[in-house]
Amino acid sequence: MRLCTALTERLGVALPILGAPMAGVAHGTLARAVTEGGGLGMIGVGSADRAELIAQEATVASAGGRLPFGIGLMAWALDERPELLDEAVAARPSLVSVSFGSPGPYVEVLHAAGILVASQVQDRAGAVAAAEAGVDIVVAQGTDAGGHTGTVGTLPLLQIVLDAVDVPVVAAGGIATARGLAGVLAAGAAGAWVGTCLLACPETASSARARAKVLASGETDTILTRVFDIAQGIGWPEQFAGRALRNRFTDTWHGREAALAADAGARRQLAEARDAGDFDTAYIYAGHGVGLVRQSLPAAKVVRDLGEGAVSLLAERLDALLGDEPRPR
Numbered sequence: 439m440r441l442c443t444a445l446t447e448r449l450g451v452a453l454p455i456l457g458a459p460m461a462g463v464a465h466g467t468l469a470r471a472v473t474e475g476g477g478l479g480m481i482g483v484g485s486a487d488r489a490e491l492i493a494q495e496a497t498v499a500s501a502g503g504r505l506p507f508g509i510g511l512m513a514w515a516l517d518e519r520p521e522l523l524d525e526a527v528a529a530r531p532s533l534v535s536v537s538f539g540s541p542g543p544y545v546e547v548l549h550a551a552g553i554l555v556a557s558q559v560q561d562r563a564g565a566v567a568a569a570e571a572g573v574d575i576v577v578a579q580g581t582d583a584g585g586h587t588g589t590v591g592t593l594p595l596l597q598i599v600l601d602a603v604d605v606p607v608v609a610a611g612g613i614a615t616a617r618g619l620a621g622v623l624a625a626g627a628a629g630a631w632v633g634t635c636l637l638a639c640p641e642t643a644s645s646a647r648a649r650a651k652v653l654a655s656g657e658t659d660t661i662l663t664r665v666f667d668i669a670q671g672i673g674w675p676e677q678f679a680g681r682a683l684r685n686r687f688t689d690t691w692h693g694r695e696a697a698l699a700a701d702a703g704a705r706r707q708l709a710e711a712r713d714a715g716d717f718d719t720a721y722i723y724a725g726h727g728v729g730l731v732r733q734s735l736p737a738a739k740v741v742r743d744l745g746e747g748a749v750s751l752l753a754e755r756l757d758a759l760l761g762d763e764p765r766p767r
């Protein structure tokens with residue numbers, strides 16, 4: 439099955455679905471599975487990841503150079519670690535996203551290497567700035583999203599960004615089933631950028647315990663919080679909190695960030711819990727769509743089901759809505 443949008447045309451993929459770059463979770467194996475399902479899989483690179491991880495995971499994602507893939511970088515981290523950009527360029531991806539900060543300084547070097555550039559934005563000003571910086575794809579990332587994000591919901595943000603820029607717009611945040619994909623395509627998005635709906639897939643780099651916790655969580659079980667970044671001393675800009683599953687650590691520290699920053703014991707506790715895979719304390723980043731993830735399915739199947747389901751829904755809904763009315767052209 440193929441679906442045609444500006445995104446599928448530019449990337450040369452069958453379905454308008456991008457597997458979100460998720461640091462620590464979306465490595466080469468998940469990216470490859472998403473691409474094999476007809477979308478484009480992306481490798482997430484964390485601010486503290488070794489630069490060599492990029493080449494290593496790119497080999498896996500591309501199946502030794504046969505398949506297209508993308509890489510997701512964080513703008514605020516590149517300022518201090520330009521080697522991450524160098525490694526990303528050298529890995530020859532089709533697409534690189536530079537999000538959470540200005541993509542501007544990095545667009546030219548990526549374009550010069552023949553790489554398309556995307557940037558996730560969280561408001562109108564960010565969308566306009568990204569388009570003016572020359573990115574090829576603007577990703578409207580709503581607060582429904584898992585991981586670091588802004589404060590505006592996906593649906594209003596998508597409408598705002600679609601009106602604000604002329605480049606293709608992809609929707610991110612809360613798209614976890616065919617209904618979500620159909621909705622954003624009908625609104626005018628060129629595709630969907632999905633993370634949470636892949637969190638229970640066996641191809642993630644997460645542990646079986648983390649995947650089980652995702653399956654057991656509902657849509658009201660997340661919180662947008664900075665506590666995990668503060669406790670790890672990670673330099674995320676303040677405007678980007680992370681949406682994660684609520685747990686004992688967030689119950690204790692969310693709202694008490696200054697005390698947390700001064701509490702070495704709490705920071706040590708988080709580090710130990712991470713090592714032990716104890717998710718009552720350690721974090722699992724996930725979005726509102728976690729309430730729709732009820733089975734551990736192969737990522738290629740998740741992607742195919744999204745695409746095929748969206749086509750059926752769009753066709754059925756239009757027929758039902760129009761009744762005997764002729765289809766407007």
Ligand SMILES: Cc1cc2nc3c(=O)[nH]c(=O)nc-3n(C[C@H](O)[C@H](O)[C@H](O)COP(=O)(O)O)c2cc1C
Pocket residue numbers: 458459460461463482483484510511512535537558579582583584585586610611612613631632633634635722723724725726727
């Ligand atoms: C576990 C996890 C890790 C993430 N890590 C990154 C990352 O490293 N870089 C990035 O640009 N976005 C990251 N994100 C955000 C995703 O790119 C994307 O915006 C989000 O997953 C879309 O919303 P959804 O989770 O509701 O599908 C992450 C999201 C999750 C769930």
